[in-house]
Amino acid sequence: MTTRFALIDCNNFFASCERLFRPDLLNRPVIVLSSNDGCAVARSNEAKELGIKMGEPLHELKRRFCVVDGTTMKPFMHSLLPQVVAFSANFELYGEISRRVAATLARITPRLELYSIDEAFLDISKVDIADPEAWGRALAAKIYREIGIPISVGIAPTKTLCKLAADHAKRHPECEGSQYIRIDPADIPVPSTGASDKQAGKWRLLSSEATKAPQEGQALLENWAKLLTPTPIQDIWGIGWRLAPRLRAEGIHTAMDLACMPPKRAQQVMGITGRRTVAELNGISCLPLSSHHKPQQVISRGRQFGHDTNDLDTVSAAVARMTNHACQALRREGRLAMRATIWLMTNRKKPGFTVTHYDVRFYTPTADTGYTAHQLLTMLRRSFDTRHAWHKTEVTLWDLVPDTGLQTDVFGAVNPAVYTHSTALMAAFDAVNRKHGKGTLHYAAEDISHAWYPRRAMQSPHYTSSWNELPLVKAL
Amino acid sequence: MTSIVPEAADLGTDVEVHAGFPNAAADAPQGTLSLDQLLIPSPHSTYLFRIRGHHWENVGVFDGDIAVVDRALTPRHGDAVIGWSENGELIMKRWREPGEVQPWGVIVATVHHMRHP
Helix, strand or coil, X not given: CCCCEEEEEECCHHHHHHHCCCHHHCCCCEEEECHHHCEEXXXXXXXXXXXXXXXXXXXHXXXXXXXXXXXXXXXXXXXXXXEEEEEXXXXXXXXXXXXXXXXXXXXXXXXXXXXXXXXXXXXXXXXXXXXXXXXXXXXXXXXHHHCXXXXXXXEECCHHHHHHHHHHHHHCHHHCCEEECCCCHHHCCCCCCCHHHHHHXXXXXXXXXXXXXXXXXXXXXXHHHHHHCCCEXXXXXXXXXXXXXXXXXXXXXXXXXXXXXXXXXXXXXXXXXXXXXXXXXXXXXXXXXXXXXXXXXXXXXXXXXXXXXXXXXXXXXXXXXXXXXXXXXXXXXCEEEEXXXXXXXXXXXXXXXXXXXXXXXXEEEECCHHHHHHHHHHHHHHHCCCCCCEEEEEEEXXXXXXXCCCCCCCCCCCCHHHHHHHHHHHHHHHHHHHHHCCCCCCCHHHHCCCCCCCXXXXXXXXXXXXXXXXXXXXXX | CCCCCCCHHHHCCCCCCCCCCCCHHHHXXXXXXXXXXXXXXXXXXXXXXXXXXXXXXXXXXXCCXXXXXXXXXXXXXXXXXXXXXXXXXXXXXXXXXXXXXXXXXXEXXXXXXXXXX
């Protein structure tokens, strides 16, 4: 049974979401900025065409372009430079659109892996699809029409090839959002060692007249080779900027070169994951859908402050909020923590970069927000360092144990009544927040100060999550 | 939008079971009526808008009402739809010509509060 996967990749996802209720922004360069409006993390096609790079800082963009605040459409500074419309990140909106896409995909098959906020793999091996490329085009058209954002679909026997196919579809409008790579591993001769043999092997398979179905087989191989040959190795899924130079040293520059690399050599250079990548490029699936959730060993929640600060109340409020978020995640995982840590960091880019931490051990494992926050904040107040301007905080929960068999500590001091009370309180707390929205119930310590909130000066309305911010339509 | 009656399980309270005369209603179809079920048969393609302006008052659509808009529907002649004006503003209008470009979405219902909460 051959495998078949589909990758659904939302094009320029955050920028596309910002356009959903803003037809005036169609065909205009749009960017979305990172936390604290630092740098561009999403770019519309028009913004890419202007040469805006991923991660380009806002202050540099302001020198090259006339940056316009997307919420007011007012430029920061009037100039004749090309206009770029900028937004602060609006994760409430992006999360909602992502959920809608996932819900649509889940109706095709339950074999679904949500890989990131804007990418999902489907295992469609058992879905009856006559023409995969047409199926992909229809799916892209359906999601654009019904949800309102453009996607690219890559279909192939392996996840690695799906990535290549989806990238190709994204860059070539004539694909109409869908690219299919069909490759039967049996058609590809096992390459022998040696560079000259490798070249020969490649050309032999392209010009082969002896395959089982010469006409069809050759067309398929040509399509596969057409996609692999121009793809530089750093664009292959799983080959990062660290592995790419090592491969170039081996004379491997393209996906095609890598596909022809002898598996043993691939393993020597890149380890077992590299060997898997080579197999995957040849149509042999090694990476199954990983929808099953791995239990976390550590849970961490962090946030950059809106402005660097040495104010204890400001930092305390941020720590309380992060503790609340981390404990909620801990309870969702069905776990208890035996250790918690606050990290404080100054700005990495400024001289005198400092990191400090405050550690608390719990003799009784806990998932109680109030208890954990109280312990951490007491520790913070006792030894807070005001000599530094703190840039960021993180709260980490460690030494996690399942919340089923509660282990007693060395002193045997677990008080079952306290434990039961805490569990019931947290269950009610989570139920209220599930029903009425995240943050409806929270701890007063989170409200001591809001001065730490990240700057999101250009954030679009919470169109889909706030009754007061629904998109407006003019009755004409 | 959520159902009107909170479910006991959501609030973390235990449901008590009494022995006695069997509850005939237990076998009846389950569930509380929900406006979502009535107005939003296709949640993934439905968005809510706030209506601004008084031009549709003669057909009972008022400033401040909420429009339930389904993008998945094919517009039919006479449907109220959301389109956009030349300067890219979203506008509510009647769908006339089948030759027109696909509108943003079709308005399936509007919600008008008789008394504001």
